[in-house]
Amino acid sequence: MPQDSSNYVVELKxxxxxxxxxxxxxxxxxxxxxxxxxxxxxxxxxxxxxGKTTTLDIIGGLGKPSTGKLFIDGEDxxxxxxxxxxxxxxxxxGFIFQTFNLIEVxxxxxxxxxxxxxxxxxxxEIKKQVYDIMEKIGLGKFIxxxxxELSGGQRQRVAIARALVKNPKIIIADEPTANLDSExxxxxxKLMQQLNKDLGATFIVATHSAQVVQVAKRVFKLRxxxxxxxxxxx
Amino acid sequence: MLETQKEFMITVSCIILLILTTIFLFNRSILVLxxxxxxxxxxxxxxxLCVIVSGLAGLMLFFGFADDSLHGLREATISxxxxxxxxxxxxxxxxxxxxxxxxxIPNYREIVxxxxxDAELKKYVKGMAADLDMSGLIAxxxxxxxxxxxGVDTQNxxxxxxxxxxxxxxxxxxxxxxxxxxxxELTNEFEEMFEGFPVPGQDGAEKKDAPKDDKPKQEIWxxxxxxxxxxxxxAAMDDALLGDGLKNALNAKLGDALTLVVSTKSGALNALDxxxxxxxxxxxxxxxxxxxxxxxxxxxxxxxxxxxxxxxILLHKTExxxxxxxxxxxxxxxxxxxxxxxxxxxxxxxxxxxxSLLHDIFGSISFIIVLVVTFSIANAMMMSVMExxxxxxxxxxxxxxxxxxxxxxxxxxxxIGLMGGVLSxxxxxxxxxxxxxxxxxxxxxxPPGTSKAxxxxxxxxxxxLIWCITFNLxxxxxxxxxxxxxxxxxxxxxxxxxRYV
Ligand SMILES: Nc1ncnc2c1ncn2[C@@H]1O[C@H](COP(=O)(O)OP(=O)(O)O)[C@@H](O)[C@H]1O
Ligand SMILES: [Mg+2]
Numbered sequence: 001m002p003q004d005s006s007n008y009v010v011e012l013k014x015x016x017x018x019x020x021x022x023x024x025x026x027x028x029x030x031x032x033x034x035x036x037x038x039x040x041x042x043x044x045x046x047x048x049x050x051g052k053t054t055t056l057d058i059i060g061g062l063g064k065p066s067t068g069k070l071f072i073d074g075e076d077x078x079x080x081x082x083x084x085x086x087x088x089x090x091x092x093x094g095f096i097f098q099t100f101n102l103i104e105v106x107x108x109x110x111x112x113x114x115x116x117x118x119x120x121x122x123x124x125e126i127k128k129q130v131y132d133i134m135e136k137i138g139l140g141k142f143i144x145x146x147x148x149e150l151s152g153g154q155r156q157r158v159a160i161a162r163a164l165v166k167n168p169k170i171i172i173a174d175e176p177t178a179n180l181d182s183e184x185x186x187x188x189x190k191l192m193q194q195l196n197k198d199l200g201a202t203f204i205v206a207t208h209s210a211q212v213v214q215v216a217k218r219v220f221k222l223r224x225x226x227x228x229x230x231x232x233x234x
Numbered sequence: 235m236l237e238t239q240k241e242f243m244i245t246v247s248c249i250i251l252l253i254l255t256t257i258f259l260f261n262r263s264i265l266v267l268x269x270x271x272x273x274x275x276x277x278x279x280x281x282x283l284c285v286i287v288s289g290l291a292g293l294m295l296f297f298g299f300a301d302d303s304l305h306g307l308r309e310a311t312i313s314x315x316x317x318x319x320x321x322x323x324x325x326x327x328x329x330x331x332x333x334x335x336x337x338x339i340p341n342y343r344e345i346v347x348x349x350x351x352d353a354e355l356k357k358y359v360k361g362m363a364a365d366l367d368m369s370g371l372i373a374x375x376x377x378x379x380x381x382x383x384x385g386v387d388t389q390n391x392x393x394x395x396x397x398x399x400x401x402x403x404x405x406x407x408x409x410x411x412x413x414x415x416x417x418x419e420l421t422n423e424f425e426e427m428f429e430g431f432p433v434p435g436q437d438g439a440e441k442k443d444a445p446k447d448d449k450p451k452q453e454i455w456x457x458x459x460x461x462x463x464x465x466x467x468x469a470a471m472d473d474a475l476l477g478d479g480l481k482n483a484l485n486a487k488l489g490d491a492l493t494l495v496v497s498t499k500s501g502a503l504n505a506l507d508x509x510x511x512x513x514x515x516x517x518x519x520x521x522x523x524x525x526x527x528x529x530x531x532x533x534x535x536x537x538x539x540x541x542x543x544x545x546x547i548l549l550h551k552t553e554x555x556x557x558x559x560x561x562x563x564x565x566x567x568x569x570x571x572x573x574x575x576x577x578x579x580x581x582x583x584x585x586x587x588x589x590s591l592l593h594d595i596f597g598s599i600s601f602i603i604v605l606v607v608t609f610s611i612a613n614a615m616m617m618s619v620m621e622x623x624x625x626x627x628x629x630x631x632x633x634x635x636x637x638x639x640x641x642x643x644x645x646x647x648x649x650i651g652l653m654g655g656v657l658s659x660x661x662x663x664x665x666x667x668x669x670x671x672x673x674x675x676x677x678x679x680x681p682p683g684t685s686k687a688x689x690x691x692x693x694x695x696x697x698x699l700i701w702c703i704t705f706n707l708x709x710x711x712x713x714x715x716x717x718x719x720x721x722x723x724x725x726x727x728x729x730x731x732x733r734y735v
Contacts, residue, residue: 057729060631062630062631062728062729062732063727063728063729082635082636083635083636083637086630086633086634086635086636087633087635088633089631089632089633090632090633090634091633093633095631095632097628097732097733099624099733099735101624101627101628101631101732102628103267103625103628103629104274104625105267105270105271105273105274106267106270110266114263114632115632115633117263118632118633118634162632
């Protein structure tokens with residue numbers, strides 16, 4: 001099964017995705033092939049509706065492609081069943097959403113700890129890890145706050161911590177700064193860059209923001225569900 | 235319901251509850267999330283608890299009311315001479331009415347002796363008595379009607395017949411004295427009272443005039459004096475107790491001489507006079523309209539035989555029935571007695587009817603209540619699932635499985651059910667205590683087929699079966715109704731639900 005995938009953590013091979021909207025078929029992706037190397041800070045750019053979110057969903061194991069293959073670390077995950085995909089996600093994928101998506105009834109601590117509890121880590125170890133990362137993202141004081149007691153930027157920081165604390169192979173962020181003002185967005189971007197450097201996690205970020213594109217190592221450009229350009233920043 | 239059935243019900247439901255508890259409360263992180271959501275959605279939780287409590291506390295009270303009525307009827311039936319356990323000659327119960335008499339027990343003293351000398355049975359038994367069933371005509375004051383009579387054991391009479399309310403006169407006493415009814419009419423006491431007055435009944439003319447002259451005196455003479463005298467009279471062999479309805483039908487009074495007519499063993503008619511010593515009021519109207527109880531010896535004289543229809547065994551408590559009955563059956567087998575046995579339930583037709591009626595009503599009401607509660611909970615849970623679509627999608631994205639999402643919502647239902655169950659019990663018990671002890675019960679008219687008005691109480695406090703049923707129905711309803719919403723939650727499309735606004 002493993003192909004020439006030694007240093008690619010993600011490999012899409014001719015992936016298509018069709019949605020059935022009543023009688024009409026929507027081709028969200030029309031045969032996308034791309035490969036992302038380990039530890040790379042990657043962005044997907046393109047106009048609204050170009051297929052960025054769909055691509056990220058497929059990479060993150062949230063939805064399956066209509067046709068084509070997806071290899072994560074050389075393993076084809078399109079054949080996984082629902083349960084196996086869930087286990088795959090909890091171990092390998094960290095999600096950062098545009099709308100933060102914290103669990104409202106959990107404190108900041110619990111939101112982050114949840115990722116580790118899913119991995120059956122001992123409580124003591126969880127505590128240490130969560131405190132560590134809360135310090136790292138500069139939210140040590142807010143450990144027992146609920147999401148509704150935090151600002152947008154703080155919430156996104158917690159969400160980033162939640163995605164990173166389990167040390168996943170891939171961090172998937174769908175327009176993570178779109179709901180934040182530009183200054184906060186810039187700070188969040190800085191934090192992600194820093195964590196990418198420190199922890200060596202692979203970031204895949206869909207974005208409209210020129211700022212984000214600038215700092216990215218690698219950029220993929222989509223239009224109408226097809227990859228039209230890709231390049232590496234110096 | 236029998237004790238063993240109760241215990242069985244309670245045990246089974248506890249086991250089910252234990253299993254559910256381990257399934258649903260075992261996963262700590264799911265439990266925490268469920269608990270947090272229950273606390274956070276205060277409105278939903280409050281409404282759900284209100285629905286459960288109003289439904290199930292009401293059910294609990296209804297059950298307590300029905301159980302109280304049944305309990306009263308049960309004890310009254312048992313203590314109307316029937317006892318808890320009946321022993322017959324083999325074939326008696328299957329025989330047709332007129333043939334039953336051929337299956338009477340001749341050697342009943344011997345059998346009673348066997349039962350009385352058994353050490354184990356002794357622990358449960360309060361009293362034992364034989365009776366002789368008979369029926370025929372009862373006549374007096376120019377009227378006659380049918381009666382259903384019993385020759386009863388006068389020695390144990392009060393113990394065995396405590397459920398018959400004596401509305402006038404006195405119960406039967408143990409005695410060998412035989413006083414002719416006619417003799418009673420002229421006693422010293424009577425003559426002393428009317429000393430100096432012309433005594434009515436001694437002279438035909440005066441008898442006619444006296445009442446006209448002095449009506450109040452006649453009232454005293456008729457209604458008070460003789461009855462008082464009769465009520466204080468020494469017990470006699472020909473004493474009889476009449477059902478309240480029968481007394482009214484015959485216009486009979488205490489101290490009256492009435493005649494019983496029956497057909498005897500040989501088929502001939504036989505008649506004997508009885509003296510009304512007391513009037514009894516049992517639960518059933520049909521019983522009160524027909525019953526005549528006379529001492530056994532007198533019944534033998536009337537029937538021209540010396541045997542009994544059955545032996546009735548009264549226990550200290552109805553709860554002993556299972557154990558005592560088992561022992562009686564063992565004894566019958568061990569001693570190779572030609573006997574068959576029954577329990578009071580089989581003989582208490584009124585009780586059976588009322589019981590099955592109440593059970594049907596209870597069954598349908600609880601079904602409706604559980605249905606309403608279930609739908610209300612399902613509806614609220616479904617709304618909650620929709621509201622939390624994004625949370626569900628997020629949990630799935632983070633790696634929670636479908637099964638875990640399913641369990642999350644089932645746990646919420648289960649926990650709400652537990653809370654509702656406990657609260658229903660507390661509220662139900664509190665209301666029952668209030669109604670029983672503060673309000674003093676609810677006065678009720680006599681139920682159909684019965685003669686006694688009564689005060690309804692709610693047998694809830696000392697009734698673990700009711701607690702058990704209430705609690706289980708609450709948990710059951712909450713649990714069942716969360717299945718569908720939980721299924722919906724677990725089957726949500728992740729990509730759509732994480733972006734749901
Ligand atoms: N669930 C869906 N049902 C139907 N069409 C969809 C669905 N999700 C996305 N699409 C369509 O697929 C195309 C790509 O969408 P998307 O991946 O969200 O683009 P982007 O994230 O770049 O804005 C769009 O035309 C969009 O309308
Ligand atoms: Mg998008």
